[in-house]
Amino acid sequence: MLFDRALLRMRQRRALRLGPATFLLDRAGEDAAERLQAVMRKFKDAADVGTPGMQLHNALVGLVERLARIDLPDVESEPLALQPESIDLAVSVLVLQFVNDLPGVLAQLRRALKPDGLLLAAMTGGDTLTELRQSFAAAEAELEGGVSPHVAPFVDLRDVGALLQRAGFALPVTDVDRAVVRYDSAFALMADLRRMGATNVLVERRRTPTRRATMLRMAQIYSERFSDPDGRIRATFDVIWLSGWAPHESQQQPLQPGSAKTSLADAVRGSKR
Numbered sequence: 001m002l003f004d005r006a007l008l009r010m011r012q013r014r015a016l017r018l019g020p021a022t023f024l025l026d027r028a029g030e031d032a033a034e035r036l037q038a039v040m041r042k043f044k045d046a047a048d049v050g051t052p053g054m055q056l057h058n059a060l061v062g063l064v065e066r067l068a069r070i071d072l073p074d075v076e077s078e079p080l081a082l083q084p085e086s087i088d089l090a091v092s093v094l095v096l097q098f099v100n101d102l103p104g105v106l107a108q109l110r111r112a113l114k115p116d117g118l119l120l121a122a123m124t125g126g127d128t129l130t131e132l133r134q135s136f137a138a139a140e141a142e143l144e145g146g147v148s149p150h151v152a153p154f155v156d157l158r159d160v161g162a163l164l165q166r167a168g169f170a171l172p173v174t175d176v177d178r179a180v181v182r183y184d185s186a187f188a189l190m191a192d193l194r195r196m197g198a199t200n201v202l203v204e205r206r207r208t209p210t211r212r213a214t215m216l217r218m219a220q221i222y223s224e225r226f227s228d229p230d231g232r233i234r235a236t237f238d239v240i241w242l243s244g245w246a247p248h249e250s251q252q253q254p255l256q257p258g259s260a261k262t263s264l265a266d267a268v269r270g271s272k273r
Contacts, residue, residue, distance in 0.1 A: 002152070003098050004201050005074040012052060012197035021195035022053060024179070028093045028122045028239055029055035031177060035120060035241070036063050036089075043118070046089035047082060049109065052197065056093045064089060072099065080105070082112035089118050094239070096123040097154065098201065106167035116248035119169065125154040126176055126238030131226040135186065139218035148206040160242050169244025170251055177239045182232045186219040189235050 015021075036043070046064040048056055050072040060067060070081055072095065082090075090109045099105050109119050133151040140147045155163075157174050164172035183189045193199050227233045245251060 001100050001203050003100055004203050004205075005072075005098065005100070008098055008197070008201045009074065011194075011199055011201060015195050015197035018195050020053065020197070021192045022055060023181070024124075024196070024237060024239070025051075025053050025055040025094060027177075027179065029059035031239075031241070032056060032091060032093060032120060032122065033059040033063060035243070036060070036091075039118065043089035045087045046091060047087045047112070049080070049090055049092040049121075050095035051091070051093040052095065056091065060091070072105070080108045080112065082108070084111050085114045085117075087112055087117060088114045089120070091119075092121040092123075094122060094124065096121055097125060097152070102155070103163055103166060106163055106169075110167045110169055110244075110246060113246035115246050116250060117246040118243065119164075119245075120241075120243045122177075122239050122241050123155070123160075124237060125160070125240040126157060126178075127236050128154050128238045130236055131222060131234060132186065132189065135218045135222040135225065138221045139214050143211070143214050143217055149202050149204055150200055150206075150210075152200070152202055154238070155240065157240055160240055164242060164244040167244075168247070170247045172242070172244040174240060174242045177241065179237045179239070181235045181237060182228065183235060184232060186222040186233060189233070 043064045044066065046060070046067045047070045048060075048067055049070045051057075051069075057067060057069070068087075072080070090113060092109075096102060096105065106119075113119065129151045136150045137147045157176055161172050161174045164174070181189075183192070190199075222233055223231070
């Protein structure tokens with residue numbers, strides 16, 4: 001259990017009160033629409049699984065006939081509100097990074113898809129907020145003699161592809177969209193994270209406020225290591241896109257071992273002629 005999902009809900013509600021920062025949701029919603037348009041087919045029954053805000057819903061208007069909104073339960077032992085083989089498209093944007101049982105959720109989405117149904121999802125991962133993570137670690141090691149988790153661990157691109165296969169998806173595809181956002185200071189970045197509902201919700205988080213001296217040193221280290229010539233700092237956001245299909249007989253199938261009619265050696269010799 002990495003994440004306190006009840007706290008996550010509270011932080012998301014606070015973000016709405018503060019006025020949400022939606023630039024990543026806007027970008028991902030538009031990207032999802034472009035990716036679905038490239039599929040060249042209409043989807044009749046679709047489910048938006050857990051995506052906050054209306055950015056994704058608005059971007060998919062006209063691309064799907066019916067789009068139901070499905071919440072991820074805070075208690076992850078509870079199943080998703082989706083019947084087996086009930087939808088032909090599942091979409092989810094910037095929420096799966098806060099799931100404790102990602103393999104289980106992917107398996108449920110696989111079961112909810114009709115044969116030849118599509119899962120398209122985006123989640124932060126890779127090197128997201130690596131600058132903030134390194135700056136906090138350096139400041140705490142220097143001033144407090146130890147390091148506590150401030151930034152959640154993020155899934156790696158290769159791991160996501162393996163999880164799709166493990167969940168039973170056919171033709172899995174993963175890629176990364178990297179956005180580097182510039183801020184006046186580390187504190188401006190952290191204010192945006194609060195307005196995104198994306199501050200620390202780790203179960204093993206520090207339960208006491210970080211010391212003011214540590215925060216100031218973190219911001220100083222951030223500026224020293226990750227600033228541009230104009231003094232503004234950089235923050236990396238890696239959005240991992242994943243897609244996979246519920247198996248169907250019409251899909252392209254890999255050849256059986258030993259069924260190839262031309263050996264690799266023959267093909268290489270032929271290419272040199």
